Amino acid sequence: MPNLKEIRNRIASVSSTMKITSAIKMVSAAKLKKAQDAITAMKPYSEKLNELMVSFSEVISSSTISYLSTQRPIKNVLVIAIASNRGFCGAFNSNIIKQSKSLKSDNRFSSANFDFIVMGKKINDILIKTEKITQNNSDIFDDLSYEKTSKIIDKIIDDFENEKYDHVEIIYNSFKNAANQIIKSEQLLPIVDDSNSDSLENYIFEPSMEQIVSELVPKSLKIQLFKALRDSFASEHGARMTAMHKATDNATELKDELVLTYNKARQAAITNEILEIVSGAEALKG
Secondary structure: OOOHHHHHHHHHHHHHHHHHHHHHHHHHHHHHHHHHHHHHHHHHHHHHHHHHHHHOHHHHOOOOOHHHHOOOOOOEEEEEEEOOOOOOOOOHHHHHHHHHHHHHHOHHHOOOEEEEEEEOHHHHHHHOOOOOEEEEOHHHHHHOOHHHHHHHHHHHHHHHHOOOOOEEEEEEEEEEEOOEEEEEEEEEEOOOOOOOOOOOOOOOOOOOHHHHHHHHHHHHHHHHHHHHHHHHHHHHHHHHHHHHHHHHHHHHHHHHHHHHHHHHHHHHHHHHHHHHHHHHHHHHHO
8 A cells, every 4th residue: 555645645646637627627618608609600601601502503603713613533632620729628639630531531532632731739740740731720729710711711712723622621520519529521612513402593683693603602611611610619618628527527536535545544554553552551561
């Protein structure tokens, strides 16, 4: 059995860890509320914009931005992988890394070359060892804004138009609740053509339909990435809060066990001292 000093040191160490995990949990809980409100407010707008994009698929194919819906043989794939800059969030980052690498085994991309745009220091540190990373935008989380997202999408649209890439995929964690995140892989480009979409005959367009589409499509792509970033940001804080809650609970259990062990060891030491005193007294009497 460890001596009393070793047990006291372990109890102090576990108590310090509990304070740290509890503090991280509270900070994440506060940030989660703000991030959750932002993504909850944005999702209906983003989803409706995506519905319109699908409805406009026929118009897009005959407009000035028809290249955005052009289906080409897939030779070069760009993967936008969104993770986080910090750890202490369970399997949040590792799940995105696994999903990003698993795309290579997809039958659609069997003979394709892969480039990566990463958002998050944790995923960059891992993927840079084995994959080709063209951009590291980890600083985007320092000040998450639509303007920064727009610049990234503008560059991607130019690359797709110049046939540098034939397919663009976004991978991120979608927020379900604080305890659950859903890994999503969404096609950004080319724009999905859905012939079964609702007819546009009941709509009146002002100005022209083509002009609306040419403005709306690039904006929709920017919103899609911005929504993924906000979704991932909320998921990160949810995952971290849950992970730190579990860590605090585990530390509490460990501390209770150590306190019990300490009390037993101290009681045993006291009992031994009493026995020695009694034995000494008996020896003196004899």
